[in-house]
Amino acid sequence: MQEKLLEILEGVCGTDEVRNDLDLDLFEDGLLDSLGVIELLLSIEDNLKISIQPTEVTREQISTPRKIINYLETKKGE
Structure with missing residues (x-):
């Protein structure tokens, strides 16, 4: 799942920097x-079959690739 998420992030963010630094602050770095x-x-739902409503997550919960991975791990377990 981590590899697929990193592919999604590369596409959304337009850089492979997200793969090299899992603690990169996606919002602060623009x-x-x-x-x-x-x-x-939407890409997570399409590719990983994990549905997340925008109102379910805070910016802080998904501010780095590592935090997104951890969040998805908890969602997957539900």
Whole structure:
């Protein structure tokens, strides 16, 4: 799942930097904005079959690739 998520993030953010630094702050570095979050959540649902509503997550919960991976791990277990 981590590999697939990193592929999704590369596409949404437009850089492979997300793969090299799992603690990269996607918002502070300008790689993710509100529209990008929607695109990310839709791609996660399409590719990983994990449905996340935009109102379910805070910016802090998905601010880095590592945090997104951890969040998805908990969602997958539900």
